[in-house]
Amino acid sequence: MELINLSDIYKIYNVGGEEVRALDGVDLTINNNEYLAIMGPSGSGKSTMMNMIGCLDTPTSGIYHFEGEEVHIMDDAQLASIRNRKIGFVFQTFNLLPKATALHNVEIPLVYANIRKEKRIDMASKALKDVGLGDRMHHKPNELSGGQRQRVAIARALVNNPSIILADEPTGNLDSKSGHEIMEILDNLHSKGNTIILVTHEDDIAKRAKRTIRLFDGKIIEDEISK
Amino acid sequence: MGSLFFENLKISLSAVFANKTRSILTALGIVIGVLSVTLMGTLISGLDRSFESSMSWLGKDILYVSRYEWFSDMEWWEVRNRPRMRTEYVDKIKEKSKYALAVSPVMQRGASLSYEDKETITEIFGTNEEYMETISTDIERGRFFTASEDKVGARVTIIGGGIKDAFFGDEDAIGKYIKIDNLKFRVIGVLEKQGKFLGLFSVDKQAVLPLGAYKRIFSKRGWMRLSVKVPENKIDEGLDEISGVMRQIRGLRPSEKSDFAINQTKAFESQYNRLKIAIGGTGFFITLLSLVVGGIGIMNIMFVTVKERTREIGVRKAIGATNGMILSQFLMEAVTICFFAGLLGLSLAYVSSIFINKIFPSTLPLGLSIFSILISMVVGIVSGFIPAYKASKLDPIDSLRYE
Numbered sequence: 239m240e241l242i243n244l245s246d247i248y249k250i251y252n253v254g255g256e257e258v259r260a261l262d263g264v265d266l267t268i269n270n271n272e273y274l275a276i277m278g279p280s281g282s283g284k285s286t287m288m289n290m291i292g293c294l295d296t297p298t299s300g301i302y303h304f305e306g307e308e309v310h311i312m313d314d315a316q317l318a319s320i321r322n323r324k325i326g327f328v329f330q331t332f333n334l335l336p337k338a339t340a341l342h343n344v345e346i347p348l349v350y351a352n353i354r355k356e357k358r359i360d361m362a363s364k365a366l367k368d369v370g371l372g373d374r375m376h377h378k379p380n381e382l383s384g385g386q387r388q389r390v391a392i393a394r395a396l397v398n399n400p401s402i403i404l405a406d407e408p409t410g411n412l413d414s415k416s417g418h419e420i421m422e423i424l425d426n427l428h429s430k431g432n433t434i435i436l437v438t439h440e441d442d443i444a445k446r447a448k449r450t451i452r453l454f455d456g457k458i459i460e461d462e463i464s465k
Numbered sequence: 466m467g468s469l470f471f472e473n474l475k476i477s478l479s480a481v482f483a484n485k486t487r488s489i490l491t492a493l494g495i496v497i498g499v500l501s502v503t504l505m506g507t508l509i510s511g512l513d514r515s516f517e518s519s520m521s522w523l524g525k526d527i528l529y530v531s532r533y534e535w536f537s538d539m540e541w542w543e544v545r546n547r548p549r550m551r552t553e554y555v556d557k558i559k560e561k562s563k564y565a566l567a568v569s570p571v572m573q574r575g576a577s578l579s580y581e582d583k584e585t586i587t588e589i590f591g592t593n594e595e596y597m598e599t600i601s602t603d604i605e606r607g608r609f610f611t612a613s614e615d616k617v618g619a620r621v622t623i624i625g626g627g628i629k630d631a632f633f634g635d636e637d638a639i640g641k642y643i644k645i646d647n648l649k650f651r652v653i654g655v656l657e658k659q660g661k662f663l664g665l666f667s668v669d670k671q672a673v674l675p676l677g678a679y680k681r682i683f684s685k686r687g688w689m690r691l692s693v694k695v696p697e698n699k700i701d702e703g704l705d706e707i708s709g710v711m712r713q714i715r716g717l718r719p720s721e722k723s724d725f726a727i728n729q730t731k732a733f734e735s736q737y738n739r740l741k742i743a744i745g746g747t748g749f750f751i752t753l754l755s756l757v758v759g760g761i762g763i764m765n766i767m768f769v770t771v772k773e774r775t776r777e778i779g780v781r782k783a784i785g786a787t788n789g790m791i792l793s794q795f796l797m798e799a800v801t802i803c804f805f806a807g808l809l810g811l812s813l814a815y816v817s818s819i820f821i822n823k824i825f826p827s828t829l830p831l832g833l834s835i836f837s838i839l840i841s842m843v844v845g846i847v848s849g850f851i852p853a854y855k856a857s858k859l860d861p862i863d864s865l866r867y868e
Binding site: 321335 | 467468469471472479483776777779780781782783784785786787788789790861862865
């Protein structure tokens with residue numbers, strides 16, 4: 239089933255009077271339960287691509303359908319809503335709220351989805367148990383290791399049962415052992431039927447994905463399905 | 466939206482308490498604003514209360530006819546040249562006026578009162594048997610003097626509750642003899658205790674004697690006023706009529722100015738209102754100033770907070786917070802600071818009002834307390850709005866990248 243459809247997407251910035259094409263006519267279709275890696279050197283449009291797919295940004299021109307919804311014409315509030323309901327973000331730097339416990343961090347997307355307290359706690363604790371942090375729910379980020387923090391972030395991304403998980407260099411700030419654990423979790427999520435989109439520049443991370451696209455100068459120069 | 470409200474409240478509380486020193490310093494302007502508005506209210510409520518009780522002692526339905534106007538800026542020599550009030554006017558007014566319910570002449574001077582070895586200096590009043598109708602005080606024990614006692618100048622006196630306590634304590638004063646300027650007077654009545662007039666002087670330290678005796682012993686001439694009681698619902702008509710009667714008594718032609726004055730408690734009231742406006746105006750100005758300063762402080766600290774938490778804003782937006790949700794979060798934070806500031810100001814005002822109450826009877830008005838809390842929250846909304854709006858408009862991508 240088709241999940242995401244980007245058609246002739248341009249993102250053009252004006253930097254000091256000079257036109258920069260961060261995305262230069264991109265076409266991309268992502269189906270349900272794909273495991274996709276987006277690769278490319280810095281400045282290739284990777285981040286812009288991720289922001290576009292993550293509905294943090296809208297294209298200068300082109301058409302973007304997310305499960306049939308027209309993202310390219312959405313306003314800020316609609317974008318916020320689609321991010322809340324359909325997209326789970328995992329960032330390189332975890333981006334947890336430092337003063338909130340693991341449980342509360344995972345609860346926040348549910349607050350914005352206006353789900354009542356008891357149900358929120360149920361859902362958030364289940365998500366934390368799923369990533370193996372059932373015994374760390376009341377710890378704050380600074381009481382957790384890097385790997386544990388990233389697991390909290392994955393739980394937060396998962397808690398709303400999103401259509402895609404969008405992971406931007408998820409192992410970039412972790413040692414190899416924790417990185418490996420995180421990737422295991424993502425693999426596992428994929429095998430359970432989730433759609434995963436990884437943004438990375440590391441080949442061995444990208445290898446775990448079933449499909450790899452490479453960007454260069456805002457264009458897709460390679461779209462490879464492995465195995 | 467309920468869950469978002471509590472979430473915002475939780476964030477605000479933790480932000481306020483995480484930066485205690487900063488929050489307190491930020492809130493100082495609001496604290497002072499609330500303190501000044503509530504203290505001013507306390508003061509005015511105290512003044513109101515003592516004014517009310519003092520006014521009820523004077524009586525709204527009494528006209529005071531005398532040579533000079535209260536609170537007038539007339540030259541002293543102009544007043545001095547006016548003719549005195551005379552005892553004969555009493556009967557003339559009674560004869561000609563249909564509104565005058567009671568007319569009593571009052572002469573007044575300082576005198577020394579003594580009983581056995583106790584002595585005090587106080588005011589004595591010479592008047593007629595209708596005096597009691599022109600004051601709101603009642604006789605607590607004994608009786609007032611009669612018209613015939615007045616006529617013959619009997620040496621009897623009615624003393625104020627304060628004098629009675631000082632001279633006789635728990636003993637009965639009726640029938641005892643006290644000395645007024647070394648002349649013996651028999652106590653026939655004791656007046657009820659009234660408390661202090663405007664918190665300044667006491668009416669309980671007075672002695673009332675028949676005008677006949679007063680004139681014979683102390684002075685025939687001397688300052689006199691007439692107290693005229695008129696029906697409570699006909700005060701203005703009474704005033705016009707008494708004025709006419711007085712002009713007739715004085716034989717004034719229509720072109721001539723009146724050479725007497727008719728005063729009423731209204732004069733006190735307008736004087737008092739002027740005082741109240743002065744206090745209120747000053748308080749209002751201080752309040753306004755400190756609220757503006759406080760508001761600027763809140764706005765400043767909110768800009769800092771938004772800057773500090775740019776990344777948090779980015780994260781929140783990425784996981785689904787709308788602009789409105791971010792706006793409400795930061796507005797809530799500003800309002801929370803202001804709410805606690807208001808509460809702090811109010812508790813300081815409450816403590817101060819307990820001390821003020823010891824000097825000057827007053828209470829912190831409940832309505833004003835609630836109002837002051839609301840006002841400080843409004844300041845929070847107004848001054849928090851621009852920073853919160855700025856936060857809500859931040860670009861999520863830039864904010865996520867912000868270090």
